[in-house]
Amino acid sequence: MINTLDKLNTLATVKENYPLSKLTSFKIGGPAKYLIEVEDIGNLPGIFSILKDNDIDYYILGGGANVLASDEGFNGAIIKIKNSQWLIADENDDEVLIKVDSGLSWDDFVAITVDKNWWGVENMSYIPGSVGGAVAVSAGAYGQQVSDFITKAYVYNIIESKFEEFTIEMCDFKYRSSFFTEAGEHKYIILSVEIRLKKGSEPSINYPDVIKYFADKEIDKPTLTEIREALHFIRFNKLPDWNEVGTAGSFFKNIYLSTGDMKGFMDKIDNNFGAEYRQEAELMCKKFTDSYGCKIPTGFVLDKLLNLKGKTMGGAKVYEKQALVIINDNNATAKDVLMLVSYIKQQVRSKTGVQLTEEVRYIGF
Numbered sequence: 001m002i003n004t005l006d007k008l009n010t011l012a013t014v015k016e017n018y019p020l021s022k023l024t025s026f027k028i029g030g031p032a033k034y035l036i037e038v039e040d041i042g043n044l045p046g047i048f049s050i051l052k053d054n055d056i057d058y059y060i061l062g063g064g065a066n067v068l069a070s071d072e073g074f075n076g077a078i079i080k081i082k083n084s085q086w087l088i089a090d091e092n093d094d095e096v097l098i099k100v101d102s103g104l105s106w107d108d109f110v111a112i113t114v115d116k117n118w119w120g121v122e123n124m125s126y127i128p129g130s131v132g133g134a135v136a137v138s139a140g141a142y143g144q145q146v147s148d149f150i151t152k153a154y155v156y157n158i159i160e161s162k163f164e165e166f167t168i169e170m171c172d173f174k175y176r177s178s179f180f181t182e183a184g185e186h187k188y189i190i191l192s193v194e195i196r197l198k199k200g201s202e203p204s205i206n207y208p209d210v211i212k213y214f215a216d217k218e219i220d221k222p223t224l225t226e227i228r229e230a231l232h233f234i235r236f237n238k239l240p241d242w243n244e245v246g247t248a249g250s251f252f253k254n255i256y257l258s259t260g261d262m263k264g265f266m267d268k269i270d271n272n273f274g275a276e277y278r279q280e281a282e283l284m285c286k287k288f289t290d291s292y293g294c295k296i297p298t299g300f301v302l303d304k305l306l307n308l309k310g311k312t313m314g315g316a317k318v319y320e321k322q323a324l325v326i327i328n329d330n331n332a333t334a335k336d337v338l339m340l341v342s343y344i345k346q347q348v349r350s351k352t353g354v355q356l357t358e359e360v361r362y363i364g365f
Contacts, residue, residue, distance in 0.1 A: 004050060004054050004056075007046075007050050008034070008036060008047065008050055011038075011040075011043040011046050011047050011050075012036045012037055012038045012039070012040075012043060012047060013036070013037040013039075014034055014035070014036050014037075015034070015035040015037075016033070016034060017031040017032070017033065018031060018032050018034070018035035018078070019031055019032075019073075020032055020069035020070075020073055020074060020078070020363065020364070021069070023035070023061060023064045023069075023078065023080075024064040024065075024067050024068070024069050024248075024363075025063075025064055025065045025128055025129075025242055025246065025247060025248055025249075026067070026068055026069070026246045026247060026248050026328055026337070027246035027328050028068065028069060028071075028246060028328055028332060028333065028334050028337065029068075029069025029070060029071070029073060029074075029334065029363065029364070030069070030070060030071050030072050030073030030074075030364070031073040031074075032059075032073055032074045032076070032077070032078040033056075033073075033074065033075050033076055033077065034056070034076070034077040034078065035077075035078045035080070036077050036078065036079050036080070037080050037082050038079065038080065038081050038082060038083075039082045039083065041081065041083065041156065041163075041191050044156050044158075044189070045161045047079075048158050048161065049161070051077055056076055056077050057074075057075065057076030057077070058076050058077045058078075058079055058186075059074060059076065059077075059078055059079065059186075059363055059364075060079050060081075060186070060189050061078050061079065061080050061363075062080075062102070062129055062130035062132045062133025062134075062136065063105065063106070063128060063129030063130035063133050064129070065127075065128035065129030065133065065242070065248065065249065066129060066133060066137055066248055066249065066359060066360055066361060067248065067360060067361045067362070067363055068248060068334055068337055068338075068360050068361075068362055068363070069334060069362075069363040069364055070334050070362070070363060070364030070365050071333050071334045071335060072364060073364055074363050074364040075364075078363075079189070080103070081101075081102050081103045081132065081189065081191065082103050083101040083102065083103045083104075083191070083192070084101050084103040084104040084105070084108075085100075085101050085104070086098055086099065086100045086101065086104060086109065086112065087099050089194060091199075093199070094198065094199055094200070095196055095197065095198055095199060096116075096118055096196070096197055096199060097151070097194055097195070097196050098113075098118075098194070098195045098196075098197065099192055099193070099194050099195075100131050100192060100193055100194075100195060101131065101191070101192045102130060102131050102132025102133075102135070102189075102190045102191055102192055102193070103130055103131070103132065104130065104131045105129075105130060105131075106124070106127050106128070106129050106130060106131050106133070106134045106139070107125065107126055107127060107128065109121070109131055110122065110124060110125050110126075110127075110228070111125075111228075113197060113224075114224045114225060114227075114228050117199065117224060118197040118198065118199060119197060119198040119199070119200065119201035119224065120144070120148065120149045120195075120196075120197040120198055120201070121144060121149065121195075121197065122144075122224050122227045122228055122231075123141055123142035123143060123144040123204060123205075123210075123227065123231065124139065124140065124141045124142070124144050125141075125227075125228045125231040125232065125235075126231055126232060126235045126236075127139055127141060127249075128242050128249065131193065132189075132190040132191075132193075134146055135150060135153065135171075135178070135180070135190055135193055136178060136180040136181055136190060137176055137177065137178070137181060137359070137361075138173045138174060138175065138176055138177055138178045138181075139176075140176075141231075142204075142205075142207050142210060142231070143204050143206055143207065144204065145173070146173065147168065147171075147173035149195050149196055149197060150168055150171065150173075150193055150194070150195060151167075151168060151194045151195070151196050152165055152166065152167060152168070152193065152194040153165070153166040153170075153171055153190055153192075153193045153194075154166075154190075154191045154192045154193070155180075155188045155189060155190055155191060156188065156189045156191055157187065157188055158186070158187055158188065158189065159187050163191075164188075166179075174292075175253065175254075175256065175292045176253050176359050181361070202221075203221060203222050203227060205222065205227070205230075209234050210230060210231075210234065213230045213233065213234060214226075214230065237321075238321045238322050239319075239321070239322055239325060240319060240321075240325065240327055245327050245328065245329075246327060246328025246332070247319070247325055247326065247327045247328065248326070248359075248360045249325060249359075250324040250325060250359055251324060251325065251326045251341065251358060251359060251360050252298045252302075252324060252344075252356045252357065252358055252359060253298065253356070253357045253358070253359050254295050254296065254297055254298050255295065255296040255297075255298050255301065255354050255356070256292045256293040256294065256295055256296075257285070257293055257294045257295075257296060258293050258294075259293075259294075262285065262294055264353055265281070265296070265352055265353060265354060266278050266281060266282060268351065268352050268353050269281050269305070269352065272305075272351050272352075273305050273351075277304065277305060280300075280304075281296060281300070284296055284297065284300065298324055298356065299322065299323050299324045301348055301352060301354075302318070302323035302324060302344065302348070303323035305351065305352070306323075306344075306347050306348070306351065308323050308344060308347070309321075309322075309323050311340065311343070311344075312329065312340070313336050313337075313339040313340035313343065314330075314332060314333065314335070314336030314339065314340075315328060315329055315330035315331045315332030315333065315336050316328065316329065316332040316336040316337040316339070316340045317329035317330075317332075317340075318340070318344070326340060326341070334365075341358070344356070
């Protein structure tokens, strides 16, 4: 194995027995056998050839903001792409096309666009993690989605050992998932993406807490800087500080109901919680219907219906200000988090008939 490490070290920076708790925002997880930090993507074929020849498993990790790592760690190699540059690929009077490396912090990228007065991703301010991670999970917030502005992805095909370009259609963006988290998971690495933004636009501030923020300040048409300031205020008043508290953010995806599922869900709400909550849920369906179906915010179910804020299992806790968020409150283990997640899913299934799906991804389980 010494020869293997020597070979890898000629192609990337390799660290042994590296704690996953230092690589994830949850601050949980045992050691990864290897951490491989790649700065020259041209070395990827050589790196994966060595891993394959030595039967070493691997996991592609972005910013570590949307994952839960096992207490036992990961008996393989964690691959991190370190490239974090950006450049203007093309522009005209109305739009700018930017090529962005996957290793750049997503929020650093948003900050750059706001500083340049480029519109399109401002509502996605303060989402932690990397550009590559945000693209892979089809991130979105306050009405803006990754799929709204991505035009192309540059990727590495691990299986066929070649570099490829993906159109937006090939990325197959869905609600909080994409080709890269489904059919292409563990087979492709996002290296960089092209993003098209506008040089002028109207603010998209259709969410109640954003509307209230600007109404209170008597601002009719906020600037990009003002929108980013608003998102900072709103997010940090209802979400924990990522630098201080271990968390992966929203743990569960929102609930989407097909027309066939809707009646059964509403009947369960009526029977278990009363007609008032059924009416509220029906109003949400009318308000939040899109191409995915009728959306019921999972936070509504966890908070208003099940009153789960503050629920604890060991050191894991449902955050008091936002029931979608689970935090590492007191040296939580991954086992603590999984026990709490299992309890929440069982309660939701029992009372509403819905099977929740996690946004958070798992390493080493």
